[in-house]
Amino acid sequence: xxxxxxxxxxxxxxxxxxxxxxxxxxxxxxxxxxxxxxxxxxxxxxxxxxxxxxxxxxxxxxxxxxxxxxxxxxxxxxxxxxxxxxxxxxxxxxxxxxxxxxxxxxxxxxxxxxxxxxxxxxxxxxxxxxxxxxxxxxxxxxxxxxxxxxxxxxxxxxxxxxxxxxxxxxxxxxxxxxxxxxxxxxxxxxxxxxxxxxxxxxxxxxxxxxxxxxxxxxxxxxxxxxxxxxxxxxxxxxxxxxxxxxxxxxxxxxxxxxxxxxxxxxxxxxxxxxxxxxxxxxxxxxxxxxxxxxxxxxxxxxxxxxxxxxxxxxxxxxxxxxxxxxxxxxxxxxxxxxxxxxxxxxxxxxxxxxxxxxxxxxxxxxxxxxxxxxxxxxxxxxxxxxxxxxxxxxxxxxxxxxxxxxxxxxxxxxxxxxxxxxxxxxxxxxxxxxxxxxxxxxxxxxxxxxxxxxxxxxxxxxxxxxxxxxxxxxxxxxxxxxxxxxxxxxxxxxxxxxxxxxxxxxxx
Amino acid sequence: xxxxxxxxxxxxxxxxxxxxxxxxxxxxxxxxxxxxxxxxxxxxxxxxxxxxxxxxxxxxxxxxxxxxxxxxxxxxxxxxxxxxxxxxxxxxxxxxxxxxxxxxxxxxxxxxxxxxxxxxxxxxxxxxxxxxxxxxxxxxxxxxxxxxxxxxxxxxxxxxxxxxxxxxxxxxxxxxxxxxxxxxxxxxxxxxxxxxxxxxxxxxxxxxxxxxxxxxxxxxxxxxxxxxxxxxxxxxxxxxxxxxxxxxxxxxxxxxxxxxxxxxxxxxxxxxxxxxxxxxxxxxxxxxxxxxxxxxxxxxxxxxxxxxxxxxxxxxxxxxxxxxxxxx
Numbered sequence: 059x060x061x062x063x064x065x066x067x068x069x070x071x072x073x074x075x076x077x078x079x080x081x082x083x084x085x086x087x088x089x090x091x092x093x094x095x096x097x098x099x100x101x102x103x104x105x106x107x108x109x110x111x112x113x114x115x116x117x118x119x120x121x122x123x124x125x126x127x128x129x130x131x132x133x134x135x136x137x138x139x140x141x142x143x144x145x146x147x148x149x150x151x152x153x154x155x156x157x158x159x160x161x162x163x164x165x166x167x168x169x170x171x172x173x174x175x176x177x178x179x180x181x182x183x184x185x186x187x188x189x190x191x192x193x194x195x196x197x198x199x200x201x202x203x204x205x206x207x208x209x210x211x212x213x214x215x216x217x218x219x220x221x222x223x224x225x226x227x228x229x230x231x232x233x234x235x236x237x238x239x240x241x242x243x244x245x246x247x248x249x250x251x252x253x254x255x256x257x258x259x260x261x262x263x264x265x266x267x268x269x270x271x272x273x274x275x276x277x278x279x280x281x282x283x284x285x286x287x288x289x290x291x292x293x294x295x296x297x298x299x300x301x302x303x304x305x306x307x308x309x310x311x312x313x314x315x316x317x318x319x320x321x322x323x324x325x326x327x328x329x330x331x332x333x334x335x336x337x338x339x340x341x342x343x344x345x346x347x348x349x350x351x352x353x354x355x356x357x358x359x360x361x362x363x364x365x366x367x368x369x370x371x372x373x374x375x376x377x378x379x380x381x382x383x384x385x386x387x388x389x390x391x392x393x394x395x396x397x398x399x400x401x402x403x404x405x406x407x408x409x410x411x412x413x414x415x416x417x418x419x420x421x422x423x424x425x426x427x428x429x430x431x432x433x434x435x436x437x438x439x440x441x442x443x444x445x446x447x448x449x450x451x452x453x454x455x456x457x458x459x460x461x462x463x464x465x466x467x468x469x470x471x472x473x474x475x476x477x478x479x480x481x482x483x484x485x486x487x488x489x490x491x492x493x494x495x496x497x498x499x500x501x502x503x504x505x506x507x508x509x510x511x512x513x514x515x516x517x518x519x520x521x522x523x524x525x526x527x528x529x530x531x532x533x534x535x536x537x538x539x540x541x542x543x544x545x546x547x548x549x550x551x552x553x554x555x556x557x558x559x560x561x562x563x564x565x566x
Numbered sequence: 567x568x569x570x571x572x573x574x575x576x577x578x579x580x581x582x583x584x585x586x587x588x589x590x591x592x593x594x595x596x597x598x599x600x601x602x603x604x605x606x607x608x609x610x611x612x613x614x615x616x617x618x619x620x621x622x623x624x625x626x627x628x629x630x631x632x633x634x635x636x637x638x639x640x641x642x643x644x645x646x647x648x649x650x651x652x653x654x655x656x657x658x659x660x661x662x663x664x665x666x667x668x669x670x671x672x673x674x675x676x677x678x679x680x681x682x683x684x685x686x687x688x689x690x691x692x693x694x695x696x697x698x699x700x701x702x703x704x705x706x707x708x709x710x711x712x713x714x715x716x717x718x719x720x721x722x723x724x725x726x727x728x729x730x731x732x733x734x735x736x737x738x739x740x741x742x743x744x745x746x747x748x749x750x751x752x753x754x755x756x757x758x759x760x761x762x763x764x765x766x767x768x769x770x771x772x773x774x775x776x777x778x779x780x781x782x783x784x785x786x787x788x789x790x791x792x793x794x795x796x797x798x799x800x801x802x803x804x805x806x807x808x809x810x811x812x813x814x815x816x817x818x819x820x821x822x823x824x825x826x827x828x829x830x831x832x833x834x835x836x837x838x839x840x841x842x843x844x845x846x847x848x849x850x851x852x853x854x855x856x857x858x859x860x861x862x863x864x865x866x867x868x869x870x871x872x873x874x875x876x877x878x879x880x881x882x883x884x885x886x887x888x889x890x891x892x893x894x
Binding site for chain 1: 760761762763765768769772773775776777778779780781782783839840
């Protein structure tokens with residue numbers, strides 16, 4: 059239907075080679091005005107590289123690039139912006155001390171002679187804000203806005219530059235439900251004005267809901283471009299992986315052993331209150347709640363990175379020293395944190411050192427590390443959980459998100475944990491690695507490890523856990539057996555609407 | 567695939583160690599074009615061995631992602647402590663050897679204490695390392711000025727001078743301090759690479775939060791790094807007395823920016839988490855090679871400062887264009 063029109067952007071046989079890797083190989087892509095075109099693929103499939111070629115951040119080594127049917131050569135992002143191609147990146151580039159208007163017109167301030175035309179600046183900014191349906195003053199300081207609003211400002215910035223194509227890279231990864239809704243509305247408005255959107259997301263339901271067409275790339279090559287009407291989530295996954303994914307989750311019936319973790323009346327004023335629960339060997343317990351409900355904080359307190367004022371934590375019947383991560387590790391607790399880049403990894407250091415971090419005391423003699431043992435351990439785990447890397451000495455910062463997460467998991471696997479806490483284990487990870495992480499967790503449970511999964515995705519909790527505990531405003535609101543549980547019930551409890559009822563502890 | 571990976575690793579290795587190339591190029595130019603450099607070259611090694619220790623200490627602190635602007639005056643104060651202790655013991659017992667031992671001990675005790683003060687304020691109280699060590703730098707400077715406004719010499723100087731002034735095998739460039747410096751570089755290189763605490767320095771420097779989540783005490787590691795830095799500064803203070811034959815407050819002044827320049831040129835990153843003892847060694851040698859060039863050419867102090875600054879910028883620009891870009 060749309061084939062008659064002149065595409066806004068047309069890429070023909072684009073090839074991009076990095077030292078040692080062919081990132082893109084003969085990729086073709088077309089984008090029509092007013093279309094939402096999703097780009098899907100696993101981490102490392104070449105999506106980011108393709109975008110960078112489009113914006114001018116990278117130059118293709120082969121192939122042709124047309125805008126409005128005319129061949130172009132874009133050698134910088136500035137040139138790309140001038141031609142109407144803008145990108146809203148995952149990491150926002152807001153100047154937090156400046157006001158909204160200046161952020162909108164950064165690098166492009168309206169001038170009157172040699173001076174900034176403030177009247178026009180605030181007038182135009184107000185206009186852009188109303189186009190975006192945002193009811194804030196252009197003089198608001200950008201740092202005071204929510205993440206969602208800041209993202210809108212980025213989109214607004216693209217508008218001030220007369221963008222005709224806006225690329226959105228994982229725009230909803232840090233947005234709340236309501237903010238996501240607003241974003242979708244704005245995408246609709248942009249579409250009506252003839253602006254084309256390239257939408258990149260791991261969240262396939264969003265992709266299905268928003269886009270007109272979907273292009274899947276894998277290993278730097280086109281797999282398929284289809285109309286969304288002809289696509290299903292399953293077909294997308296199959297195309298992304300190059301194989302069908304039998305089951306995302308690998309839940310198995312595992313007999314429970316003795317109680318591993320026992321938490322009693324844990325309280326930290328203003329953060330969480332009177333939290334009690336236990337987890338048995340081989341059992342997987344999910345913690346569900348809204349962002350900010352206090353789930354991660356409870357885990358941090360158990361692990362000893364945060365303080366608590368009342369209550370107690372015991373591992374296998376032995377009380378655990380509070381506020382001492384080192385004691386927690388010695389007692390057998392592993393903790394894969396929510397933000398792996400910030401709290402989990404040393405990006406400038408090698409995979410090997412990152413993996414063996416908590417194992418170092420054991421493989422050192424008089425403080426001297428046994429390099430041979432360390433390397434053996436590293437080799438073993440890289441193979442065992444298939445971390446894709448050319449070498450153990452590779453810096454962790456160069457790995458894809460899924461492989462980084464595997465390094466974090468490997469680190470805790472090495473210490474043979476009694477209890478493993480995983481906080482948002484699959485955030486920002488592609489479908490294939492997700493399934494691998496889930497089966498890894500099942501494998502651990504089989505070996506008798508007690509597992510706690512903290513997650514904001516109900517599906518993930520229901521797919522991996524035996525029991526789910528919901529947290530609302532720092533309080534435990536429910537403790538359900540997962541079998542036969544409806545997602546709505548869990549959500550209601552997490553919102554604080556369900557009556558509290560104790561069901562746990564008598565499954566066997 | 568394997569071939570290209572090896573190639574990439576090679577290029578990275580060269581880029582991470584471009585200070586070797588800078589040093590070789592610098593020395594080649596000096597030897598070929600500067601008259602008398604061959605004769606003056608021993609200076610590079612001897613001076614490096616005197617002032618190198620303080621750079622090792624600072625380098626260790628920098629790897630943890632911190633900075634110490636007070637190392638120069640820690641060294642200065644420790645040098646003065648050597649003389650005070652030496653003279654007191656020598657006057658009381660008449661034994662120069664005993665006085666020397668007590669003097670060295672006093673220097674290390676003093677260095678550890680001053681390093682501890684820095685470390686405590688930074689790691690335990692949480693003051694920014696830049697501000698904290700600017701403040702302690704004033705304090706240590708005040709102490710140095712109070713005790714050694716004019717040159718303050720040991721009453722039996724010969725035994726103190728043995729370390730920096732003896733020429734072994736009749737070689738001008740081979741003093742005990744030179745041997746000690748290279749041994750220390752070797753020991754520190756081993757220690758940072760092979761031991762748990764050495765590795766913790768890098769881990770804390772790269773990502774303190776993740777270090778805490780791995781059961782490593784960040785404050786303890788940083789505090790200890792400052793104490794170790796103080797000990798190295800103390801050694802430098804002692805060697806300065808050994809070399810000059812006296813202590814004076816200007817000794818600390820001379821070391822105000824020199825150690826940072828050495829570390830940065832050698833390849834220790836201000837952001838932490840990167841660099842080795844070998845980088846420190848290279849940085850010290852580069853800086854001393856430059857100063858030796860100046861002194862061989864008999865340039866005046868103003869010219870020396872000017873040219874050193876310009877050369878520093880040239881070297882850092884070269885570094886900027888050849889070093890590995892951080893991961894995106």
